Amino acid sequence: MAENQSPKTQNSSDEIDLGQLFHLIGKGFNAIFRFFLRVFLYLKKNIFILIGLVILGLVIGYGLNKIISKRLKIEVIVKPQLESKNYLYDVINEVQSNISAKDSVFFKSIGIEKIDFSGLEVTISRVVEDVNSESDIKYLELLQSFENTDAISDIVRAELQNKSSFNHQITFYYKNAEFGKDFVNKILEYINSSKYYNGILEVYRSNAAYRIKEDEYLLKQVDEIISNYTNSLASKSNNTVSERIVLDNQEQVNIADIFEYKTGLIRDIETKKLELIERTEPVSIINLGQPQEEHKSFFGKNIVLIPFIFILVFFIISILLFLNKKSKTLT
Incomplete structure (x- = not known):
């Protein structure tokens, strides 16, 4: 139940x-x-x-x-030479710190007697270049052809130096138009006043000039060898001519190697001449822009x-x- x-x-x-x-x-x-x-x-x-x-x-x-503050600015594109990129940023930070502290003594020491701090500011940033992925792939394919050769180390070293020395943009802000241009020139002079980097540049330029002189002397000798070979080739046009040249030490050298050596000398001379033009200051000025007005909203x-x-x-x-x-x- x-x-x-x-x-x-x-x-x-x-x-x-x-x-x-x-x-x-x-x-x-x-x-x-x-x-x-x-x-x-x-x-x-x-x-x-x-x-x-x-x-x-x-x-x-x-x-x-609608409350807009007006000031002027000048944009300067620069390229650090050697390994002076960190030095460049340190100098800009130093200048900006002295602007924030309104240290007129510092600016007098670099030749700026009367400084107007109103609206004054200095900034720096890296100039980002466009990357072409297709061209980069072709370049990597080209590098593969130099694999296991002595040339690859020089190419990689040159590329690393190029990638580590981007162009940079220094922007100067100011309100006093007459003071602004003089301020920009004085700061650029101060940046390039480093005794250390100027001393290194002097050595680089001296080495480049000596290298050009030696390469031109060797190039002249190579031209004489090629000229003698051409003359002998013309005099023995009916006979079979060897593709090798016998030098004074009885060593045979391939004529193709002679032409390749000549091309290398010419390229080296061109490179060193470019260095003499580019490496004149620790920080090269690529473009010094004109003053332009900037409108900045208050809010x-x-x-x-x-x-x-x-x-x-x-x-x-x-x-x-x-x-x-x-x-x-x-x-």
Whole structure:
């Protein structure tokens, strides 16, 4: 008898539990609905205040954007020679630090007697060049042909030096037009006044000039060898002529190697002449730009920031007032 009644009792308890569960779910949905209803009523009650705050914020933001500070700037493209890139950045940071500290003694020491600090600023950044992936792939394929040769080390070294010496842009900001140009020239002179790097450049230039002189002497000898070979070739036009040249030491040299050696000498002379032109100062000036006017907004372009701040402050005040009202009921 008791065994027959136990399943019915269990089923009725399950039905009660399910009923309580659905009741709790219903209460949860009602609570969420009431919350959204209260938020809607709150927004409806304060809609005109919120709209007024948005309009006021937009007007104030628009007005602040109209407050524009004008100053001039000169952009200078430079290229550090040797390993003077870190030196260049250190000097620019030094100059900017002295501008921030308004250290007129420092600027007098580099020849700037009367300095106008208003709007004065110096910045530096690397000039990012466009990368052509297709040309880079072709270049890598070309390098594979030099694999396991002595030339590959020279090529890699030259490429590493080239990649580590990007062009850089120094930007000078100022307000006084007459003072600005003189300031730029004095700072550039100060950058290139390093005795250490100027001493190294002098050695480089001396070595390059000596290398050119020696290469030209060797090139003259090679031209004489080729000329003698050409003359002998003309005199023995009816006979078979060897492709090798016998020198005074009885060693035979392939004529193709002679021409390749001559080409290498010519390229070396061209490279050293370019070094004499480029390496005249520790930091070469690629382009000295003309003064241009810069317009800088006082507040920036984000005019929606002020309306957002106004609305946020309004909500915070409303929450604090609500909490204060509830706290009084508890006491």
